[in-house]
Amino acid sequence: MEKIKNSHGHKVGEGFSIDFYAYSSKIRHWNSTFKVSLSVLNLILCIVLNNPYVSVAVIVAMAYLTIVKGELPVREYLSILSIPIGFILLGTFTIAIDFSSQPVGQYNLYLGFCYVFTSHGKLKEMVFLILKVFGAISALQMMTLSTPSSEIISVLRKAHVPKLVVELMSLIYRYIFILIDTYTKMKNSAKSRQGYCDFKTSLYTVGSIAGNMLVISLKKANACYAAMEARCYDGDLIFLEEVKKVKTIQIITAAAFTIFLILLWGFTL
Amino acid sequence: MEKPILRVENLYYAYGNGKSALDGVSADICEGEKIAVVGSNGSGKSTFFLNINGVFTPEQGKIIYRGITANKKNLNELRKNIGIVFQDADNQIIASTVRAEVAFGPMNLKLPKEEVLERVDRALAYMDLSDFKDRPPHYLSGGEKKRVSIADIIAMKPEIIIFDEPMAALDPVNALMLEEVLDKLGSEGKTMLISTHDVDFAYKWAERVLVFCQGKIIADGTPLEIFKNTEILKQANLKQPTLLEVYESLVKNHLLEDAKAYPKSIQEFKVILENRCFSQALLPGLI
Numbered sequence: 001m002e003k004i005k006n007s008h009g010h011k012v013g014e015g016f017s018i019d020f021y022a023y024s025s026k027i028r029h030w031n032s033t034f035k036v037s038l039s040v041l042n043l044i045l046c047i048v049l050n051n052p053y054v055s056v057a058v059i060v061a062m063a064y065l066t067i068v069k070g071e072l073p074v075r076e077y078l079s080i081l082s083i084p085i086g087f088i089l090l091g092t093f094t095i096a097i098d099f100s101s102q103p104v105g106q107y108n109l110y111l112g113f114c115y116v117f118t119s120h121g122k123l124k125e126m127v128f129l130i131l132k133v134f135g136a137i138s139a140l141q142m143m144t145l146s147t148p149s150s151e152i153i154s155v156l157r158k159a160h161v162p163k164l165v166v167e168l169m170s171l172i173y174r175y176i177f178i179l180i181d182t183y184t185k186m187k188n189s190a191k192s193r194q195g196y197c198d199f200k201t202s203l204y205t206v207g208s209i210a211g212n213m214l215v216i217s218l219k220k221a222n223a224c225y226a227a228m229e230a231r232c233y234d235g236d237l238i239f240l241e242e243v244k245k246v247k248t249i250q251i252i253t254a255a256a257f258t259i260f261l262i263l264l265w266g267f268t269l
Numbered sequence: 270m271e272k273p274i275l276r277v278e279n280l281y282y283a284y285g286n287g288k289s290a291l292d293g294v295s296a297d298i299c300e301g302e303k304i305a306v307v308g309s310n311g312s313g314k315s316t317f318f319l320n321i322n323g324v325f326t327p328e329q330g331k332i333i334y335r336g337i338t339a340n341k342k343n344l345n346e347l348r349k350n351i352g353i354v355f356q357d358a359d360n361q362i363i364a365s366t367v368r369a370e371v372a373f374g375p376m377n378l379k380l381p382k383e384e385v386l387e388r389v390d391r392a393l394a395y396m397d398l399s400d401f402k403d404r405p406p407h408y409l410s411g412g413e414k415k416r417v418s419i420a421d422i423i424a425m426k427p428e429i430i431i432f433d434e435p436m437a438a439l440d441p442v443n444a445l446m447l448e449e450v451l452d453k454l455g456s457e458g459k460t461m462l463i464s465t466h467d468v469d470f471a472y473k474w475a476e477r478v479l480v481f482c483q484g485k486i487i488a489d490g491t492p493l494e495i496f497k498n499t500e501i502l503k504q505a506n507l508k509q510p511t512l513l514e515v516y517e518s519l520v521k522n523h524l525l526e527d528a529k530a531y532p533k534s535i536q537e538f539k540v541i542l543e544n545r546c547f548s549q550a551l552l553p554g555l556i
Contacts (some may be wrong), residue, residue: 023405066553148405150365174365177407196429223360229324230353231425239364240372248316
């Protein structure tokens, strides 16, 4: 497996590094349909079964796949998950606490004019919800950290998502990098000419760059269309998709895991 | 004379702003020719390429490929047999992996999948890109992207390959790699057109030079004919190839005899110099 140099990895933002991890994942050669279905199935099970044990099992299994099988460093995995975790905590916090004029619940805090309180029941509800959402997220994260966008798009095409949407997705995916590249270049050249020296100038510069980007996008679109036509493009965007064999052992493992989750749910009902 | 495979007759083309980009261009291109297309920016080289590839439709004039005049119906035939490697590889690359990118052309030719795969593997091996096939284009360097854009065209197996300023933005190593590829393609008898600002390269590589100036071909001939004609060079804002200039000034100052043996490369030049020293040693005072 070749090593990909992480040339613009972290500098530009989260989107870039996730894309990069997907390309360097060791389970990238797995059949993409298999990975996407496994991920979606786990996501659905997590939500439908609504069971904390199932959620924990999914979280562990997905982390295992991503970190052990995919060989993604644990620190990177946690740093990617820290964003959704932040949102989950913020969102579920409001479920756990409530306000009252009386000191009710197992735990309460007097704020001077009212009580903030919570109870075992509410805390339990919050933890279960966190686990459920977290399970669902790690299932999706397993997919995005092991399957490059182009392969996810090809799975969508096989799933009969409208052609227009699929074609747009692949073009947007390709051109987003060119757009970021162009933006970075313009920003740097503006910086070197004192374009960001104070707030007012910065605003003006950002506006000019945005306007210029539009013009350049239109020009590039023309150039790209000419290049596509030169290669016999006739209205149908078709890309070569590789066939990656799905191994029987993978299907058996996935099936066994699904049965295990359902049994777990049955026993802990 | 050989029968031309591509015949361009009196081509006119104007962009939307009304400025004419091609103003009556005619040329015959024969099989296996290595043609350099020179001329300043905006002289119509790229427009000419896009016209003969069938991407732009000329306002007037004919493009005849192997005896068949191009029209709306057989446009794809033209595009299939004439491939362009664009100047900016980023404009050309549209797929999200190298393999899918190189396969884009063959897929559009509606070839069976086995054939597509075979052609892609061949083209990637040809451009020494086999290790890169699963990589997305945004993790490639400039030189690698250029190689991908050439593999794109090789996979389509066109008869004529057009390179639009291929040397632009390449470092010396990649430029050398490109020259090797050009030699390899040349030895396989491919017809090639290359637009370039590098007169030294054009002088060295080409068998024939087309000079564009303001939408017209103002000269068409062997590199020597063109680059010795100072009037044409002046009109097209070109300079003389260094080697030619050096040789001519040596002759002018009687340091070399005028044997009309114009060296095309540094190696040839060195051989001439060595021979001269040799003869001088044998026959002192003669030269």
